[in-house]
Amino acid sequence: MPLTQLNLGSELGVEILHHRWYALVLYQLTEDPTEFMDLRQSIRGISTFNLFTTLHKLEDWDLVDAFEDDNYHYQLTSNGAMFHRILHDFESWGNHELTNNLAI
Numbered sequence: 001m002p003l004t005q006l007n008l009g010s011e012l013g014v015e016i017l018h019h020r021w022y023a024l025v026l027y028q029l030t031e032d033p034t035e036f037m038d039l040r041q042s043i044r045g046i047s048t049f050n051l052f053t054t055l056h057k058l059e060d061w062d063l064v065d066a067f068e069d070d071n072y073h074y075q076l077t078s079n080g081a082m083f084h085r086i087l088h089d090f091e092s093w094g095n096h097e098l099t100n101n102l103a104i
Contacts, residue, residue, distance in 0.1 A: 021054040027087050033073035
């Protein structure tokens with residue numbers, strides 16, 4: 001039986017990888033709290049509104065937790081930390097492939 005589409009879980013993962021801001025936010029966050037404006041300054045090109053809506057969507061998917069004290073802070077959930085590691089694995093693979101292709 002030929003495969004015509006990915007399962008829903010894979011579709012969501014690919015959507016996160018495909019959406020520039022989702023991946024960049026997950027890449028920048030850690031399991032330690034990060035203030036909203038610090039996150040905003042660390043991601044070039046994202047507007048405050050786009051960052052807010054991206055964080056909200058990532059919260060909906062249980063990848064990011066938000067809390068407020070004096071400022072808004074965000075951190076990765078355990079699911080977000082797992083996806084963060086996946087992004088780093090993709091980066092390592094890509095760097096490896098680039099190095100091998102440049103050496104040829």
